[in-house]
Amino acid sequence: MSLTPCYAAQSATAPLAPYRIQRRAVGPKDVQIAIDYCGVCHTDLHQTRNDWGRANYPVVPGHEIVGKVSALGAEVQHLAIGQTVAVGCFVDSCRTCPSCQAHWEQYCLQGVKATYNSPTQDPGGYTYGGYAKSIVVDQDFVLVMPKGLDSAAAAPLLCAGITTYSPLKHWGIGPGKTVGVIGLGGLGHMGVKLSHALGAKTIMITSSPNKAADALKLGADEVLLSTEAAAMQARANQFDFLLDTIPVPHDFNAYMPLLKVDGTLCIVGAIGPTATLNSGPLIFGRRSVAGSLVGGIQETQEMLDFCGQHNITSEIEIIPISEINHAYERMLKSDVKYRFVIDMSSLS
Ligand SMILES: NC(=O)c1ccc[n+]([C@@H]2O[C@H](COP(=O)([O-])OP(=O)(O)OC[C@H]3O[C@@H](n4cnc5c(N)ncnc54)[C@H](OP(=O)(O)O)[C@@H]3O)[C@@H](O)[C@H]2O)c1
Numbered sequence: 001m002s003l004t005p006c007y008a009a010q011s012a013t014a015p016l017a018p019y020r021i022q023r024r025a026v027g028p029k030d031v032q033i034a035i036d037y038c039g040v041c042h043t044d045l046h047q048t049r050n051d052w053g054r055a056n057y058p059v060v061p062g063h064e065i066v067g068k069v070s071a072l073g074a075e076v077q078h079l080a081i082g083q084t085v086a087v088g089c090f091v092d093s094c095r096t097c098p099s100c101q102a103h104w105e106q107y108c109l110q111g112v113k114a115t116y117n118s119p120t121q122d123p124g125g126y127t128y129g130g131y132a133k134s135i136v137v138d139q140d141f142v143l144v145m146p147k148g149l150d151s152a153a154a155a156p157l158l159c160a161g162i163t164t165y166s167p168l169k170h171w172g173i174g175p176g177k178t179v180g181v182i183g184l185g186g187l188g189h190m191g192v193k194l195s196h197a198l199g200a201k202t203i204m205i206t207s208s209p210n211k212a213a214d215a216l217k218l219g220a221d222e223v224l225l226s227t228e229a230a231a232m233q234a235r236a237n238q239f240d241f242l243l244d245t246i247p248v249p250h251d252f253n254a255y256m257p258l259l260k261v262d263g264t265l266c267i268v269g270a271i272g273p274t275a276t277l278n279s280g281p282l283i284f285g286r287r288s289v290a291g292s293l294v295g296g297i298q299e300t301q302e303m304l305d306f307c308g309q310h311n312i313t314s315e316i317e318i319i320p321i322s323e324i325n326h327a328y329e330r331m332l333k334s335d336v337k338y339r340f341v342i343d344m345s346s347l348s
């Protein structure tokens, strides 16, 4: 069996470097994808550097995958060789638990099988992600790319797009609502675009004054600097929903007074323990703090189709895979507008 070229980290302190992995043989329900582009999510960095203590090395990150079908299992009817398809943050789930039945595979009670670093029967014992030439995925977890979207710019929709779309939909965001998106990075810039496209008044809440002009171009109606106490105070009680994308522990309580009565702050930055919860703003306003994990397969397809209809893609900087370690350093400094995407033709 031939080996698949990829980039892998061999330990939490090792840089990503060229490596070869074995993918499973294409089974009857499988789709083999020749990867054209893979977005670079902050989660890739967290996992590569074992920020969450559950990395299994070698780690091959990448879960914003767009490519073309290169082989199909005998039972796959709805896809064709050469078709542009995509894979997001997970590649299987139990399919029978209440979450899976509700099309919330991301909340599978047996544990969703993540695109990388999840236990698998496949060679290697843990899933390997999209910083690779190809991937083999069960047909039920392969998304169809709408026609007309640029493949590279659409790749980040597979994580940054769905991670912001799903909570916006869940909390009923649309015309008449006011949304604050906290943190203008990969997730945040998609949050602004999608909230705007859903018809909500959208305010970018950033710690970087130099991003204000971009935020307006991306579709924000206004920009609020989180570092300006007076401006934050002037905005009290005005937001129906806050989407918090900050990737480091932080005092989310500082944002709670911005919410209206019954408003929700939804944390999507996967940061583990963070500030102690102050019940004051919750009680005095029946406000909620919530979390959200990507989105189910059906909802991801809905999001892709929505983006196809509204011509929504990410703002990207395309890099060759040899630049990935430098890209991580830049991402840590918020020095990317607003998502790196790896051109996989640079990998051989
Ligand atoms: N829940 C999920 O399903 C899910 C899915 C994907 C990713 N994630 C997680 O979401 C987080 C964001 O990912 P991303 O790819 O969007 O990251 P990113 O591109 O690095 O963007 C994060 C943004 O947060 C702001 N920020 C960074 N450090 C900050 C600090 N110390 N204090 C305040 N703001 C800060 C910056 O925006 P400003 O300069 O505008 O302040 C930065 O651009 C990561 O933790 C990632 O693991 C979760």
Ligand SMILES: [Zn+2]
Binding pocket: 041, 042, 043, 044, 063, 089, 159, 160
């Ligand atoms: Zn991600």
Ligand SMILES: [Zn+2]
Binding pocket: 093, 094, 095, 096, 097, 098, 099, 100, 101, 107, 108, 109, 110, 111
């Ligand atoms: Zn399940």
